Amino acid sequence: MRIGQLSQATGIGIETIRYYEKVGLLPDPARLPNGYRDYGPGHLDRLAFIRQCRSLDISIADIARLLDFRHGSPTDCDAINQLVDEHLAQIRTQIVSMRALESQLIELRKRCSKGKRTPDCGILNELTTSARGKMAIKRFPSH
Incomplete structure (x- = not known):
């Protein structure tokens, strides 16, 4: 074919x-x-x-x-079992990470209610504040 x-x-x-x-x-x-x-x-x-x-x-x-x-x-299947066990451990780590991400997004979503305009959007303001804070840490590390 x-x-x-x-x-x-x-x-x-x-x-x-x-x-x-x-x-x-x-x-x-x-x-x-x-x-x-x-x-x-x-x-x-x-x-x-x-x-x-x-x-x-x-x-x-x-x-x-x-x-x-x-x-x-x-x-024997020992090496195959080990490979799957390692993959399962990686998936479990990803699940923990995804749950933490979900919690962060839930908290972020709580920052803005319907009816607000973009200048007053709590989500945009929080993202901006967080981004600036991370930039300052990377640019000007404390000694």
């Missing part, structure tokens, strides 16, 4: 497929006499696996490791 057909079948854009080839996640396809790439069922299966991993926000490097496990010699 050609790259457009592979793209349609997997829901992955053509440029992304080419990128996966470039970084080694997807093996180079055979070439037809006219120079077009000729993808097979193995490419389709591999792209489905890659897409599933990306939907879990697994990095390209970790996907490469998982593909190595998938296509390598059979071994």
Whole structure:
């Protein structure tokens, strides 16, 4: 199948497929006499696996490791479990960070009520004050 057909079948854009080839996640396809790439069922299966991993926000490097496990010699799953545990720890850290961001935005939103005009907007005023305070700290550190 050609790259457009592979793209349609997997829901992955053509440029992304080419990128996966470039970084080694997807093996180079055979070439037809006219120079077009000729993808097979193995490419389709591999792209489905890659897409599933990306939907879990697994990095390209970790996907490469998982593909190595998938296509390598059979071994125990300890390294795979460790990879997923590390990814889970990163996600948990991001969740904590996102909750802190949510709290900051909730507090920021409380600074302005409906009916005010932009010069009196508590959100804009707070953002301006905070930005100036951070600039002053970076520009003129205390000694």
